[in-house]
Amino acid sequence: MTKHISNIPSWSMVIILALLVGFSSCKSKKKLTKSSDAPIVTTTQEVEPIEEPEEKPEVEPVEKVLSKEEKLTNYFNAVATSSSTASANASIEEALTMFGRPDAPVLIVIYKDGSEAGYDEPTTIDNYLHYLKDTKNNKAVIEEIVYDDNGQIKELVLKK
Known part of the structure; x- marks a missing residue:
């Protein structure tokens, strides 16, 4: 059996080990696809803060004056x-x-x-x-x- 493994080139052994380690560390394919689907956005532009509309003072409801x-x-x-x-x-x-x-x-x-x-x-x-x-x-x-x-x-x- 040792002879049989030694016939495989060393670079293919590294790939096979990497694949085994990679698949054994993933818990599910679903998580793997989710993380790979998320786009990574990097920008170097300055982001202007979003201005919130000015708060208008609350107008108290006018009480109806009864006759x-x-x-x-x-x-x-x-x-x-x-x-x-x-x-x-x-x-x-x-x-x-x-x-x-x-x-x-x-x-x-x-x-x-x-x-x-x-x-x-x-x-x-x-x-x-x-x-x-x-x-x-x-x-x-x-x-x-x-x-x-x-x-x-x-x-x-x-x-x-």
Whole structure:
């Protein structure tokens, strides 16, 4: 057997050993092809830094300023849909700050015949808010608001 190996030229032995070592060190052909597929890029040019766009200062969203009518409607809904008596009472107290006095009259239109309107029995804003709390029903919409000289509501007309 020694004779048989000695007949192979020495340079071919080196190639065979190199191939054996090369293939035994590779774990898979897949890794070998991946590394050989990646292009090697070398440049001697100076790379200019990429300028990021200037950061614009964040614009805070403009809060919509609610009209007094919208605020009052929100209070009516909060009282009618409150989950507890305590939260309903808190909403009632806040709503009453919009009125000049807690006994400000509230008129409720129940029907209209042309230019004449029929009203339910007059009540006060305090009684009406407690009615909303008890019935949990807010079907009336604001038809007219009368303000005093201080900007407080002095009379309210609702429509069912």
